Amino acid sequence: MTPRPRDAAGTRxxxxxxxxxxxxxxxFERVTIRSVAAEAGxxxxxxxxxxxxxxxxxxxxxxxxxxxxxxxxxxxxAIADALVDRFFELFDDSPTFLVLLRAAxxxxxxxxxxxxxLLEQAGPALATAAVDRPAERAALVGSQILGFxxxxxxxxxxxxxxxxxxxxxxxxxxxxxxxxxDRDLGPA
Amino acid sequence: MTPRPRDAAGTRxxxxxxxxxxxxxxxFERVTIRSVAAEAGxxxxxxxxxxxxxxxxxxxxxxxxxxxxxxxxxxxxAIADALVDRFFELFDDSPTFLVLLRAAxxxxxxxxxxxxxLLEQAGPALATAAVDRPAERAALVGSQILGFxxxxxxxxxxxxxxxxxxxxxxxxxxxxxxxxxDRDLGPA
DNA sequence: GTCTATAATTCGATAGAC
DNA sequence: GTCTATCGAATTATAGAC
Numbered sequence: 001m002t003p004r005p006r007d008a009a010g011t012r013x014x015x016x017x018x019x020x021x022x023x024x025x026x027x028f029e030r031v032t033i034r035s036v037a038a039e040a041g042x043x044x045x046x047x048x049x050x051x052x053x054x055x056x057x058x059x060x061x062x063x064x065x066x067x068x069x070x071x072x073x074x075x076x077x078a079i080a081d082a083l084v085d086r087f088f089e090l091f092d093d094s095p096t097f098l099v100l101l102r103a104a105x106x107x108x109x110x111x112x113x114x115x116x117x118l119l120e121q122a123g124p125a126l127a128t129a130a131v132d133r134p135a136e137r138a139a140l141v142g143s144q145i146l147g148f149x150x151x152x153x154x155x156x157x158x159x160x161x162x163x164x165x166x167x168x169x170x171x172x173x174x175x176x177x178x179x180x181x182d183r184d185l186g187p188a
Numbered sequence: 189m190t191p192r193p194r195d196a197a198g199t200r201x202x203x204x205x206x207x208x209x210x211x212x213x214x215x216f217e218r219v220t221i222r223s224v225a226a227e228a229g230x231x232x233x234x235x236x237x238x239x240x241x242x243x244x245x246x247x248x249x250x251x252x253x254x255x256x257x258x259x260x261x262x263x264x265x266a267i268a269d270a271l272v273d274r275f276f277e278l279f280d281d282s283p284t285f286l287v288l289l290r291a292a293x294x295x296x297x298x299x300x301x302x303x304x305x306l307l308e309q310a311g312p313a314l315a316t317a318a319v320d321r322p323a324e325r326a327a328l329v330g331s332q333i334l335g336f337x338x339x340x341x342x343x344x345x346x347x348x349x350x351x352x353x354x355x356x357x358x359x360x361x362x363x364x365x366x367x368x369x370d371r372d373l374g375p376a
Numbered sequence: 377g378t379c380t381a382t383a384a385t386t387c388g389a390t391a392g393a394c
Numbered sequence: 395g396t397c398t399a400t401c402g403a404a405t406t407a408t409a410g411a412c
Contacts, residue, residue, distance in 0.1 A: 003394085006395050027294030029217035032387065043397050048389065105293030105342055106215030115343040139339060139347040140359060147335015151327060154293055155303040159327040170375045171328060175363050187358045191412085194377050220405065231379055236407065383408075394397075 004042070012050045014040040019047075020061040024095030027102040028058055028110070062099045062110065066090065066117055068125035076177035079129050083176050084169045087145055091153070098153060101146065118142040129180045136186065140179040148172055192230070200238045202228040207235075208249040212283030215290040216246055216298070250287045250298065254278065254305055256313035264365035267317050271364050272357045275333055279341070286341060289334065306330040317368045324374065328367040336360055 004011070018040035022031045033054055037044040051057035068086060071079050090097050100117070103110035119138070126141055127134035148168070152160040163171065178185060192199070206228035210219045221242055225232040239245035256274060259267050278285050288305070291298035307326070314329055315322035336356075340348040351359065366373060 003396055008395065011395080027217075029215075030294060033389090034387075044388095045390090045397065046395080049395080054388070102293045105290045105338075106218060111343050115345060118339075118343070118345070135347040136351075136359065139345045140336075142345070143335040143339040143348065143360075144332055144363070145335070146338055147331040147333070148328075150293075150334055150338060151306070151331040155299050155306070157303060157306070157327045157330070159323040160331065163324075167375045171324070171367075171373055172331075174370075174373060175332070175366070178363070182362075185359055185362060187355045191378050196377070199377080221407090222405075232406095233379065233408090234377080237377080242406075377412105379410105379412075381409090381411100384406090386403105386405080388401105388403085390401075391399090392397100393399100394395105 008050075011040075011042055011046060015042055015047055015050060015057070016060060019051075019057045020095055020099055023058060023061050023103065024098040027105070028107055033057075058099075058103070062096060062103065062113065064096045064100055064113075064117055066121045068122055071125055071129040074129070076181045077173070079180060080173035080175075080177040081169055083141070083145070084165070084173055087149075088165050088168075091149070097149070101149060102154065118146075126180065131181050131183055133186060137180050141176050144172060144175055144179065199228075199230055199234060203230055203235055203238060203245070204248060207239075207245045208283055208287055211246060211249050211291065212286040215293070216242075216295055221245075246287075246291070250284065250291060250301065252284045252288055252301075252305055254309045256310055259313055259317040262317070264369045265361070267368060268361035268363075268365040269357055271329070271333070272353065272361055275337075276353050276356075279337070285337070289337060290342065306334075314368065319369050319371055321374060325368050329364050332360060332363055332367065 015036060019031070019036045022036055022039065031054075033047045034044050036057070037047050040047075047057060051060065066086075069082050071082060074082065100110060100114045104114040105111075122142065123134075123138045126138040130137040148160065151157045152163075203224060207219070207224045210224055210227065219242075221235045222232050224245070225235050228235075235245060239248065254274075257270050259270060262270065288298060288302045292302040293299075310330065311322075311326045314326040318325040336348065339345045340351075
């Protein structure tokens with residue numbers, strides 16, 4: 001074989017992109033270093049060279065930063081819209097969220113990471129918008145968002161995949177808003 | 189080794205129980221026929237004998253029937269309570285739902301099965317309670333229930349694991365009720 | 377019905393040449 | 395920086411003895 005042109009940065013990125021795509025589609029276990037290398041058009045040994053091992057590749061492919069906009073001072077409706085919009089950005093942007101969602105189902109480590117994203121990254125911003133019990137309210141918002149993502153992207157329910165952004169807002173926005181601001185919710 | 193006492197039915201059940209427990213904890217890929225056999229106190233070859241292969245064992249371990257109570261004529265609050273109660277029964281009863289939830293994340297086949305449970309088993313009962321757009325409303329109810337289960341059982345968020353049945357009712361019951369009966373939801 | 381032995385495959389990882 | 399060759403481990407699955 002005529003060797004691939006030398007390009008460390010490009011090779012690394014090609015591997016990472018292919019890895020992220022496969023982790024997003026199949027989860028951690030079903031992805032092999034060989035399959036990633038093949039999709040990236042690269043020798044399998046290079047995957048080891050740049051990411052040490054399969055776990056190292058996954059760790060980078062699943063690195064997720066969920067920066068929520070500042071929600072202070074916004075009304076319930078505006079908060080909900082902002083959350084739905086950010087949700088769409090995250091999923092359109094890159095499949096990283098799906099990588100973490102799929103892997104969390106069968107890996108305790110990935111589950112911890114996704115929980116940390118929910119609690120430590122999204123949590124504080126959600127807490128500023130919660131009228132009380134911030135931990136409960138943030139977790140409930142997360143449960144509806146992750147559940148929606150699961151049924152739409154993982155299960156592929158037609159009723160949800162058919163919805164555009166405005167429809168998603170109209171359906172689940174009020175739920176998110178109430179989880180944060182409805183005082184009638186929760187135990188008396 | 190002194191052979192195990194001959195007991196086809198008992199051996200089969202022991203294998204199935206151990207398999208379901210491990211699939212519920214680790215998903216499909218991480219479970220091995222050897223690990224199931226070890227937990228069941230059985231020779232690995234017997235797993236093959238009774239279930240043909242790993243997929244056959246999984247198929248039985250993930251067989252789920254979600255029978256919903258008749259919801260016709262019930263008010264929104266009563267419907268929501270019935271759904272939450274059934275949810276708790278399902279998860280307390282056996283880990284089958286968790287088996288399917290975990291596996292669906294990384295297996296297209298399992299995802300189809302879980303979607304079928306949602307659409308074909310729970311769907312019709314939910315549709316009788318929906319004021320309109322039954323497909324959308326049923327899918328949204330499913331998204332909140334699956335999302336809650338995911339964050340509580342898979343991610344283990346303390347705020348949700350700490351809730352007892354009454355608290356879960358008080359928090360997500362109104363959401364489920366509104367998804368079925370609130371005419372202000374969805375696109376105008 | 378239960379168990380032993382092993383075939384066949386697949387995969388992660390390493391060593392070292394180019 | 396890229397690639398070849400291969401090792402060693404783990405796993406599913408089979409054949410057949412007891």
